[in-house]
Amino acid sequence: MACKVAGRADNGRTGILAMVTQEVEILSPIQTFWLMTLDVVILNWNGRKLLEILLPRVAERSAVKGVTLVLADNGSDDDSVEWVKTNMPDVKIIELGQNYGFADGYNRALALLESDYCLLLNSDVEPAENWLPPLIRVMDGNSEVAAVTPKIKDYNNRQHFEYAGAAGGYIDKLGYTFCRGRIFDNVEEDRGQYDTPSKVFWGSGAALLVRRKLFLDSGGFDSHFIAHMEEVDWCWRIKNRGYEILYEPSSEVYHMGGGSLNYGNPRKTYLNFRNNLFLILKNQYGTKAWLIIAARFVLDFVALLNFFFKGEGLHAAAISKAHRNFLKDAGRYKAIRKQLMRSVKARQHPEQYRGSVVLDYFLKGKKEFKMLRFKPDPK
Numbered sequence: 001m002a003c004k005v006a007g008r009a010d011n012g013r014t015g016i017l018a019m020v021t022q023e024v025e026i027l028s029p030i031q032t033f034w035l036m037t038l039d040v041v042i043l044n045w046n047g048r049k050l051l052e053i054l055l056p057r058v059a060e061r062s063a064v065k066g067v068t069l070v071l072a073d074n075g076s077d078d079d080s081v082e083w084v085k086t087n088m089p090d091v092k093i094i095e096l097g098q099n100y101g102f103a104d105g106y107n108r109a110l111a112l113l114e115s116d117y118c119l120l121l122n123s124d125v126e127p128a129e130n131w132l133p134p135l136i137r138v139m140d141g142n143s144e145v146a147a148v149t150p151k152i153k154d155y156n157n158r159q160h161f162e163y164a165g166a167a168g169g170y171i172d173k174l175g176y177t178f179c180r181g182r183i184f185d186n187v188e189e190d191r192g193q194y195d196t197p198s199k200v201f202w203g204s205g206a207a208l209l210v211r212r213k214l215f216l217d218s219g220g221f222d223s224h225f226i227a228h229m230e231e232v233d234w235c236w237r238i239k240n241r242g243y244e245i246l247y248e249p250s251s252e253v254y255h256m257g258g259g260s261l262n263y264g265n266p267r268k269t270y271l272n273f274r275n276n277l278f279l280i281l282k283n284q285y286g287t288k289a290w291l292i293i294a295a296r297f298v299l300d301f302v303a304l305l306n307f308f309f310k311g312e313g314l315h316a317a318a319i320s321k322a323h324r325n326f327l328k329d330a331g332r333y334k335a336i337r338k339q340l341m342r343s344v345k346a347r348q349h350p351e352q353y354r355g356s357v358v359l360d361y362f363l364k365g366k367k368e369f370k371m372l373r374f375k376p377d378p379k
Contacts, residue, residue: 004095005112036116036140038132039092039212041070043105047123048080050256054126055088061127068092072109075099102205103230104223110212118215122206124256126155134250135209138197146243147210147235149203150251153190160189162255165204167194168247169232170376172353174292174299175280177202177232179369180247183357186367194369195249199376201351203245205231207253214238222278224329228268229275236283242345266314273300274322281333282340285347289337297323299358351376 040062044051051071059069069091073081075098084091094109110118117139121127131150138148152165161167166181166188180200181188205221208231218238221230235245280292300319307316353374360366 004097005093036136037066037068037114038117038119038136038209039068039070039113039115040119040121041072041106041109041113042121042123043072043074043102043109044076044080044123045074045099045105046076046078046080048078048083050123051080051084054123055084055091057126058121059088059091061129061131064132067132068115070094070109070113072096072105074101074105101223102227103221103225107216107220107223110216110220113212115212117209118212119207119209120205121253122255124155125206126254127207128252128254131251131253134248138246138248139209139211142244144242144244145246146214146238147203147208148246148248149200149209150207150253151190151194151247151249152204152206152253152255154187155254155256158254161187162206163187163257164206164255167249168198168200169202169204169235170351170353170374171201171232171236172355172357174295174356174358175276175284176357177229177276178353178357181369183367183369183372184361186361188368197249198247199351200245200247201239201349201376202232202235203247204255206255214243222282225275225278226271228271229279233275233279233282236279237340239349239351240283240285240340240344240346245351266318269315270318270322273303273319274326277322277326278329278333281330282337285341285344 040058042055042058055071062069070093071081071084071091072094074096081093081095084093094112096105096108099105100108106120117136119132119135127150135148135150139145149165149168151167152162154160154162161179161181163182163185166179167190169177169179171177178184180194181190215234218234218241220234222233225233239245277293277296280289280296284292300323304316304319307313307319353372353376355372355374357372360372366372
């Protein structure tokens with residue numbers, strides 16, 4: 001289906017340097033001649049209410065010469081696109097024509113852009129003041145950095161981190177994801193304990209600055225994932241190729257969460273369990289990938305029983321469906337894995353926790369990041 005791209009205002013595509021120079025007293029040669037361009041890309045589907053509340057704030061806090069605000073619409077059937085055209089004519093609009101899901105929607109939108117950097121921003125995110133310069137400086141200063149994530153806090157409880165990303169994401173030896181500031185359902189208060197820039201395993205797709213060409217050349221998000229864990233999969237894939245993902249705490253955003261699927265939605269449970277198995281199969285180097293998947297089937301079954309005995313049968317059924325569909329598609333993903341393993345340059349990552357957060361959290365009561373005694377490499 002054809003895509004439509006509406007016009008944009010001329011934001012001076014070579015002007016990000018002006019923003020950076022305001023923030024830095026002494027400029028490096030790279031910063032002096034840096035003429036990169038950046039698009040802040042919001043993927044929308046029937047999000048009129050969110051856009052009315054948050055898009056003006058995003059526009060105001062991203063109003064920097066050289067930065068363009070882009071709305072990529074996933075075939076909305078409400079009047080969100082018309083509202084933006086009428087009320088915010090400076091926003092560039094890409095109409096994708098149908099709902100491609102979160103993963104492929106972003107892939108298609110970024111393929112239609114020409115900027116050097118793209119900041120993927122959920123429609124339910126509000127950035128803080130001065131959020132862009134710290135992210136840009138990090139990306140500009142190191143060509144080995146593929147992506148940068150800001151500090152992500154709870155929109156409704158701004159003293160606390162937010163579930164999806166917090167202060168940067170990690171993964172344990174069995175493929176369970178967690179964050180500095182959030183392990184399973186325990187979300188920490190932001191007391192400044194994670195205010196050090198650092199390398200992380202993954203950055204949240206709620207707010208993630210990426211190198212556009214590298215993102216696309218590496219395959220972008222896996223469209224089969226649809227939504228959920230697609231950013232973890234991409235970050236693992238790109239780290240295997242030798243690039244880094246960084247967390248920059250001086251940039252903050254506030255995330256509502258559950259904008260696409262509510263946290264209690266069985267569909268979300270299905271995608272999380274299925275996609276978690278796929279990303280292990282695709283990215284875990286060596287034969288131990290199969291051992292990890294076998295262990296995950298056992299642990300996932302325990303989770304299924306837990307849902308069942310709590311009377312949450314729909315979530316139990318979602319896990320069962322996730323396993324069935326994983327097995328159905330495993331053959332195709334084995335072929336993808338074989339191809340990806342050829343490009344692996346980094347077989348191990350210090351940002352992968354060698355312990356088990358399941359055992360630490362549920363059996364040992366370690367509910368905060370500092371209790372893990374996990375010290376990944378600093379920035």
